[in-house]
Amino acid sequence: xxxxxFQVNGRSHTLDLDPTTPLLYVLxxxxxxxxxxxxxxxxxxxxxxxxxxxxxxRSCITAVSAVAGxxxxxxxxxxxxxxxxxxxxxxxxxxxxxxxxxxxxVILTAKALLDRKPHPTDAEIQGALSNVLCRCFTHTRMHRAxxxxxxxxxx
Amino acid sequence: xTRESFAALDRRGFLKSAGALVVxxxxxxxxxxAQFGNTPIPGSPQNDQVDSWIAxxxxxxxxxxxxxxxxxxxxxxxxxxxxxxxxxVPFDRVKLLYCxxxxxxxxxxxxxxxxxxxxxxxxxxxxxxxxxxxxxxxxAAERLALPAEQLVIADGVIRARTDTSKRVSYAELVGGSRLxxxxxxxxxxxxxxxxxxxxxxxxxVDMAAMVTGEFEYVHNVRLPGMLHxxxxxxxxxxxxxxxxxxxxxxxxxGVVKVVVRRNFVGVVAQKPWQAMQAAERxxxxxTPGPGLPKQSTFYDHLRSLPSRDAxxxxxxxxxxxxxxxxxxxxxxxxxxxxxHGSVGSSCAVADVQGGKATLYxxxxxxxxxxxxxxxxxxxxxxxxxxxxxxxxxxxxxNGADTVSYDALILSQAVEKPVKVxxxxxxxxxxxxxxxxxxxxxxxxxxxxGNIVAWEHEAWTASLGNRPGPMTPGNVITGMLVGYxxxxxxxxPARDPRSYNNGSNGIPSYVAGRVxxxxxGTGTVKSEKVLVHTVQSPFWTGPLRSPAxxxxxxxxxxxxxxxxxxxxxxxxxxxxxxxxxxxxxxVLKAAAKAANWETRPSPVGGRPKTGVxxxxxxxxxxxxxxxxxxxxxxxxxxxxxxxxxxxxxMWVAIDAGPISNPDGLRNQAEGxxxxxxxxxxxEEVTWDDEKITSxxxxxxxxxxLGFELPRIECVLVDQPDERATGAGExxxxxxxxxLANAIFDAAGIRLRQVPFTVExxxxxxxARV
Numbered sequence: 001x002x003x004x005x006f007q008v009n010g011r012s013h014t015l016d017l018d019p020t021t022p023l024l025y026v027l028x029x030x031x032x033x034x035x036x037x038x039x040x041x042x043x044x045x046x047x048x049x050x051x052x053x054x055x056x057x058r059s060c061i062t063a064v065s066a067v068a069g070x071x072x073x074x075x076x077x078x079x080x081x082x083x084x085x086x087x088x089x090x091x092x093x094x095x096x097x098x099x100x101x102x103x104x105x106v107i108l109t110a111k112a113l114l115d116r117k118p119h120p121t122d123a124e125i126q127g128a129l130s131n132v133l134c135r136c137f138t139h140t141r142m143h144r145a146x147x148x149x150x151x152x153x154x155x
Numbered sequence: 156x157t158r159e160s161f162a163a164l165d166r167r168g169f170l171k172s173a174g175a176l177v178v179x180x181x182x183x184x185x186x187x188x189a190q191f192g193n194t195p196i197p198g199s200p201q202n203d204q205v206d207s208w209i210a211x212x213x214x215x216x217x218x219x220x221x222x223x224x225x226x227x228x229x230x231x232x233x234x235x236x237x238x239x240x241x242x243x244v245p246f247d248r249v250k251l252l253y254c255x256x257x258x259x260x261x262x263x264x265x266x267x268x269x270x271x272x273x274x275x276x277x278x279x280x281x282x283x284x285x286x287x288x289x290x291x292x293x294x295a296a297e298r299l300a301l302p303a304e305q306l307v308i309a310d311g312v313i314r315a316r317t318d319t320s321k322r323v324s325y326a327e328l329v330g331g332s333r334l335x336x337x338x339x340x341x342x343x344x345x346x347x348x349x350x351x352x353x354x355x356x357x358x359x360v361d362m363a364a365m366v367t368g369e370f371e372y373v374h375n376v377r378l379p380g381m382l383h384x385x386x387x388x389x390x391x392x393x394x395x396x397x398x399x400x401x402x403x404x405x406x407x408x409g410v411v412k413v414v415v416r417r418n419f420v421g422v423v424a425q426k427p428w429q430a431m432q433a434a435e436r437x438x439x440x441x442t443p444g445p446g447l448p449k450q451s452t453f454y455d456h457l458r459s460l461p462s463r464d465a466x467x468x469x470x471x472x473x474x475x476x477x478x479x480x481x482x483x484x485x486x487x488x489x490x491x492x493x494x495h496g497s498v499g500s501s502c503a504v505a506d507v508q509g510g511k512a513t514l515y516x517x518x519x520x521x522x523x524x525x526x527x528x529x530x531x532x533x534x535x536x537x538x539x540x541x542x543x544x545x546x547x548x549x550x551x552x553n554g555a556d557t558v559s560y561d562a563l564i565l566s567q568a569v570e571k572p573v574k575v576x577x578x579x580x581x582x583x584x585x586x587x588x589x590x591x592x593x594x595x596x597x598x599x600x601x602x603x604g605n606i607v608a609w610e611h612e613a614w615t616a617s618l619g620n621r622p623g624p625m626t627p628g629n630v631i632t633g634m635l636v637g638y639x640x641x642x643x644x645x646x647p648a649r650d651p652r653s654y655n656n657g658s659n660g661i662p663s664y665v666a667g668r669v670x671x672x673x674x675g676t677g678t679v680k681s682e683k684v685l686v687h688t689v690q691s692p693f694w695t696g697p698l699r700s701p702a703x704x705x706x707x708x709x710x711x712x713x714x715x716x717x718x719x720x721x722x723x724x725x726x727x728x729x730x731x732x733x734x735x736x737x738x739x740x741v742l743k744a745a746a747k748a749a750n751w752e753t754r755p756s757p758v759g760g761r762p763k764t765g766v767x768x769x770x771x772x773x774x775x776x777x778x779x780x781x782x783x784x785x786x787x788x789x790x791x792x793x794x795x796x797x798x799x800x801x802x803x804m805w806v807a808i809d810a811g812p813i814s815n816p817d818g819l820r821n822q823a824e825g826x827x828x829x830x831x832x833x834x835x836x837e838e839v840t841w842d843d844e845k846i847t848s849x850x851x852x853x854x855x856x857x858x859l860g861f862e863l864p865r866i867e868c869v870l871v872d873q874p875d876e877r878a879t880g881a882g883e884x885x886x887x888x889x890x891x892x893l894a895n896a897i898f899d900a901a902g903i904r905l906r907q908v909p910f911t912v913e914x915x916x917x918x919x920x921a922r923v
Binding site: 018021025028029032033039044075082091092094097101102106107127129133136141142 | 358362368383545548550821824831852862
């Protein structure tokens with residue numbers, strides 16, 4: 001066990017942890033966050049995505065020791081139902097979900113993309129989402145929501 | 156639903172706190188054996204009483220109770236619209252609670268495209284609301300001393316049409332007393348043409364919470380003192396426990412207990428990562444299973460096994476007509492086992508202490524988790540309280556029921572709350588797969604090219620199913636602790652007694668004559684449908700459009716082959732053999748939207764290299780009468796490498812009166828794309844002893860990044876018809892329409908799902 005310090009959604013946490021613990025379980029269990037989710041535990045589906053220092057990472061295969069001193073953003077860190085982030089607002093406006101379990105990975109992957117490339121092409125959106133799964137296949141709405149968000153953010 | 160869990164509130168407590176009516180419970184329900192599907196289990200609210208469905212609070216809030224749950228299909232929002240509409244209250248003054256065995260009516264499973272028909276027709280929730288509205292109007296007439304005809308209702312207030320000072324609210328009327336009313340079969344529903352809330356594209360009530368991470372999935376349920384469990388499944392199908400070396404993990408940090416019950420093995424630890432590591436390291440010696448049949452010859456193997464046979468229709472003259480006809484076509488279609496493959500592996504939280512159990516479960520049937528969970532625990536059903544919490548989309552019987560048993564067993568063993576989430580592999584290797592099918596189609600044509608006889612003979616492999624009220628062995632955990640799946644008994648077919656096309660075994664183009672009545676949607680009078688069910692080596696269960704999708708793949712592909720044989724246009728040829736206006740309606744609507752060009756397939760005259768495009772069509776009356784879909788797809792086939800790209804899809808859907816057009820569209824779009832993923836890539840695989848499709852590298856789902864087709868939905872509103880199912884319609888027709896489009900483009904006929912690049916390439920190479 002060792003004390004590890006990192007920031008989550010703007011708040012500093014110092015926790016005594018097994019440093020090999022994947023970040024996902026620290027976020028979802030120790031900190032009780034609902035955004036990051038266990039989908040596969042193999043880094044294949046995207047449900048566990050968190051943004052670490054601006055990059056969308058698979059938290060289920062990222063040891064917590066690797067994020068010491070870093071700034072982590074989860075889905076909760078973007079906005080609230082009352083004050084959603086423009087990307088979240090775009091997903092609401094497009095009604096871009098069914099079960100919603102994959103939304104964490106989809107929205108955070110899109111957020112990291114738009115932060116890096118405010119005017120992505122369709123191919124760039126596809127590329128960013130090439131390893132993200134939605135098994136309800138709400139794909140068309142999600143693409144529309146990301147395009148809408150890009151327009152909103154650009155404005 | 157908010158961050159606050161309803162966990163602590165039982166129905167009575169909740170109603171008191173809302174200032175609403177207290178609902179009566181019945182203990183005089185009918186016996187258990189009569190209950191699968193229809194009759195409520197003892198202790199649940201009586202479905203024929205209005206108070207079981209709705210309560211009017213002193214604050215004017217309407218609390219409604221439903222036995223049909225939100226799985227992501229949008230039914231919670233639609234039900235809230237229904238309640239607001241029928242009761243004439245604003246949408247946001249309705250609070251809907253669903254699938255909690257302590258407070259909601261028992262409506263069996265949320266499955267089989269039954270929620271819309273069950274609760275939006277003249278029964279159940281809709282009828283309870285209509286009955287209540289009429290009763291409240293009657294009470295208001297008495298209170299205001301005016302005839303009911305002179306009163307109007309708006310926003311939960313009943314007032315005189317002419318004198319606005321004469322008014323009384325629902326809350327004032329009910330004043331803390333129950334309605335004490337039976338559902339009135341004569342109560343009048345509001346006609347669809349007068350709807351102001353229902354029928355509108357109201358946004359999902361859970362959307363904002365989902366996109367911001369506020370929403371509580373079962374994975375997010377946290378109970379005080381909760382521990383984390385993980386299961387250790389057998390390494391091969393049929394393997395049994397020889398010994399477990401608990402000392403192999405006893406010194407690992409956080410490990411609380413190793414739990415062994417017959418062939419069930421699990422570990423409980425303080426933290427999830429500890430439980431995962433312990434499950435990985437626990438030394439279990441297994442006696443190997445009997446081995447598995449070869450996958451490469453599996454469809455032939457199915458045809459050789461002892462079978463339980465069923466005749467769905469038989470005019471007794473098909474052999475004769477086939478023998479006498481100049482033109483007879485035969486084709487065989489194969490469809491693999493496929494997975495539900497939920498994006499989040501299944502999870503449940505159980506708290507079993509002092510002979511009582513509380514279970515938070517993503518199951519589609521909380522009441523059957525109550526009865527079968529009690530069997531697993533050795534408790535009485537009344538001591539098991541099951542509360543639905545959403546998991547990842549399930550599309551049928553995923554790991555939800557089995558992981559619920561896992562959580563109950565582990566919690567009982569440690570007498571503390573335990574959360575269990577399956578690993579990806581445990582989810583994928585042991586779920587109840589959508590059944591494998593191998594199907595023969597045979598048809599005879601007359602001189603004019605019309606179909607004069609149609610035979611359909613199918614073999615499907617089955618083992619286990621939904622647990623129902625008393626068969627926990629229908630899923631893997633139940634079997635591991637010693638219960639058997641429903642018994643398989645081979646036997647010959649009997650003549651059908653009534654027309655039932657619930658599995659779409661009967662093609663749309665035959666008359667469907669049973670017991671002297673033509674129940675089918677088509678014209679062909681010489682007809683036979685025979686289904687052989689054989690024992691599956693793997694667990695199986697309903698996967699979105701079970702049997703209906705596989706049968707429709709065969710029927711609608713074969714219909715295209717027949718049309719091509721006589722050089723008829725595939726739409727025109729279908730219309731020639733259909734007599735049901737709703738199937739005709741969706742077929743024509745899809746063709747119209749697609750600007751369908753009337754000509755036979757394949758298009759012909761194309762080069763044998765490079766990219767060629769084509770179009771394909773398919774249609775179905777889902778379950779014979781529970782939703783209607785026609786689809787046209789346009790594909791591009793790369794003849795150099797075998798890649799198929801789907802360019803456009805036009806989906807026409809008729810589900811009766813449209814309750815929420817955007818929700819319906821979302822279901823139709825998602826079904827179309829999920830169908831595309833299943834048709835192009837999804838297949839369960841195995842070796843000599845175990846399943847080998849155990850993650851997203853070995854089971855191929857189309858990711859969000861693939862090149863999307865443009866999808867256009869045509870919603871066919873039918874305000875004068877009954878509400879039907881909707882969520883399983885579009886997916887049913889995709890595989891056939893794709894196969895037909897590939898044939899149209901490149902002249903190759905794919906008869907085995909999935910149409911992988913390799914299979915397409917082989918078919919292209921085999922082309923003359």
